Amino acid sequence: MSLLLQPVHMLGALQQNLSFHQQWQFADAAVLLAITQEENPQILLTRRTAQMRLHAGEVSLPGGKREMSDENNIAVALREAQEETALNPNDVQLLGELPTQKSRSGIRVKPIVGIIPPRLALVPQPSEIDRIFFMPLQQFMLAAPEAYLVKHQQQEFYFPSIHFDNEIVWGLTARILVSLLDQGLCYQKEWPFLLNTPET
Secondary structure (H helix, E strand, C coil), rough: CCCCCCCCHHHHHHHHCCCCCCCCCCCCEEEEEEEEECCCCCCEEEEEEECCCCCCCEEEEEEEEEECCCCHHHHHHHHHHHHHHHCCCCHHHHECCCCCCCCCCCEEEEEEEECCCCCCCCCCCCCCCCCCCCCCCHHHHHCCCEEEEEEEEEEEEEEEEEEEEEEEEEEEHHHHHHHHHHHHHHCCCCCCCCCCCCCC
């Protein structure tokens, strides 16, 4: 069993364990995993509007696809976070990157990790985001995954998820957070690809 860190020690562990690779490749998209600098660090999360073409209404990390003007994955993550939440890039202390993840649609996504001050005045971009909220990192660490039903092409799948503040954190966002625990805090959270169908 991995050693469970107290919240007050989490930021120090992240700073020690995370870094940027000297050789990097552009991903198709990047997200910013922003964590507040306080005794009980919290993760910045957003909820996509119901009008979005992909992943409508889902909880996500600020981020999006690369543009030709972006110099690297860091630039993508910071630009998208600013566009979606009004987060000033100067307020982000960059820590490192996590392994590239692949979305359900096949897009390669690079997570960039940074620390931000608590209680920033953030504003959701209404055409993309309808809510900004924060989840304590320790709460995600300790919460047991619950089955979340997803219907796709007339089939039903149960994905692991975390329920928090009337939101459901699952899919790519949850996998990135599990990767943060593993890479940044040396904590291996049990996270199956699919859960067995709950008994009815």
